[in-house]
Amino acid sequence: MFAVYATHAAPDDPLSALKIGELAGPDVPEGWVRVRVSHASLNRHDVFTLRGMSGHPEGITYPIILGNDAAGTLEDGTAVVIYPVMGSEDWRGDETLDPRWHIPSEFIHGTFADYAVVPQRNAIPLPKDLSPLHASVLGTAWLTAYRALFTKSGLRAGETVLVQGATGGMATALIQLGRAAGFEVWVTSRSEEGRARARALGAHRSFPSNKALPRKVRAVIDNVGSDSWAHSISSLARGGTLVTVGGTTGFEVTLNLLPVFADQLTITGSIMGTRQDMEDMACLIARAGIEPEIGVILPMERAEEGFRAMWEGRTHGKTVFTR
Numbered sequence: 349m350f351a352v353y354a355t356h357a358a359p360d361d362p363l364s365a366l367k368i369g370e371l372a373g374p375d376v377p378e379g380w381v382r383v384r385v386s387h388a389s390l391n392r393h394d395v396f397t398l399r400g401m402s403g404h405p406e407g408i409t410y411p412i413i414l415g416n417d418a419a420g421t422l423e424d425g426t427a428v429v430i431y432p433v434m435g436s437e438d439w440r441g442d443e444t445l446d447p448r449w450h451i452p453s454e455f456i457h458g459t460f461a462d463y464a465v466v467p468q469r470n471a472i473p474l475p476k477d478l479s480p481l482h483a484s485v486l487g488t489a490w491l492t493a494y495r496a497l498f499t500k501s502g503l504r505a506g507e508t509v510l511v512q513g514a515t516g517g518m519a520t521a522l523i524q525l526g527r528a529a530g531f532e533v534w535v536t537s538r539s540e541e542g543r544a545r546a547r548a549l550g551a552h553r554s555f556p557s558n559k560a561l562p563r564k565v566r567a568v569i570d571n572v573g574s575d576s577w578a579h580s581i582s583s584l585a586r587g588g589t590l591v592t593v594g595g596t597t598g599f600e601v602t603l604n605l606l607p608v609f610a611d612q613l614t615i616t617g618s619i620m621g622t623r624q625d626m627e628d629m630a631c632l633i634a635r636a637g638i639e640p641e642i643g644v645i646l647p648m649e650r651a652e653e654g655f656r657a658m659w660e661g662r663t664h665g666k667t668v669f670t671r
């Protein structure tokens with residue numbers, strides 16, 4: 349079948365490992381379903397896969413079809429969106445706490461192909477009022493943004509959240525969801541264009557990356573990592589919470605413990621979300637009339653353009669590939 353896949357790990361030149369062509373489709377194990385993909389969205393995770401970066405000690409087995417997220421149809425024509433977190437069959441409760449959890453394109457083939465094969469419970473019938481285009485961006489970045497804001501941050505309506513980065517898939521999700529929830533949304537961005545886009549999307553205020561803020565904030569959601577860490581810590585009010593959700597610029601940081609205990613800060617991590625979170629988020633999006641920010645839609649054959657833009661830091665919102 350047609351597929352966009354990684355041939356090997358290429359840490360410094362990820363596009364050299366990107367292949368667009370034919371690859372044998374996966375078998376469909378009992379209890380799993382085949383989803384004909386109509387829309388699939390790009391995540392920074394896909395660039396990490398090309399670079400060989402994996403959160404799992406087992407690493408990645410190449411070749412592997414890329415893509416965490418998608419919407420499409422089952423063989424009987426039911427429209428579905430893929431909930432990307434899967435793991436042990438007998439796991440109950442929060443799926444992200446299953447020691448064996450993973451997402452497509454790590455141990456099983458991903459969604460940038462004619463078909464994706466997933467466990468039946470991971471193909472969620474598309475809620476009415478949600479288009480396959482918008483549904484296809486919700487699985488990874490949006491789901492993570494939802495849980496970071498609503499479960500992990502401790503924010504109440506009216507309180508201020510700082511979002512590090514403004515243009516990315518997760519940053520735009522945080523802006524749109526945070527605005528809808530009644531939070532005061534502040535963002536940082538490396539460019540004036542990014543800051544202007546963020547304000548147009550609903551951010552109340554925007555600042556150059558790493559510039560001191562006019563006052564401290566209740567929570568920071570940080571997906572930038574090494575480059576923004578010190579600014580995130582120093583931007584928190586007493587009793588504030590830093591939710592770390594990514595490391596686009598690196599995962600290594602130094603930490604001064606003094607403000608952590610003196611200001612009674614909470615530092616917490618968050619990864620993906622539960623199936624229930626995904627259903628709740630889809631409901632919020634439909635009820636609040638949120639249209640997820642999509643920067644570019646490309647036929648899957650032109651996926652390389654989307655990957656190149658992300659690697660060069662030129663994307664805004666989500667990049668969607670259609671099939």
Ligand SMILES: NC(=O)c1ccc[n+]([C@@H]2O[C@H](COP(=O)([O-])OP(=O)(O)OC[C@H]3O[C@@H](n4cnc5c(N)ncnc54)[C@H](OP(=O)(O)O)[C@@H]3O)[C@@H](O)[C@H]2O)c1
Nearest residue numbers: 392513514515516517518537538542571594595596619620
């Ligand atoms: N924890 C989870 O479950 C989870 C889920 C999804 C994603 N993530 C992580 O979240 C991060 C963002 O993912 P994404 O899909 O939103 O990526 P993306 O679309 O490429 O966004 C990258 C973001 O980083 C900011 N940035 C700051 N410095 C940068 C630099 N030197 N180069 C590139 N971007 C820079 C950009 O903001 P400006 O351009 O405005 O400065 C932009 O908002 C990744 O590290 C990813 O692994 C984690």
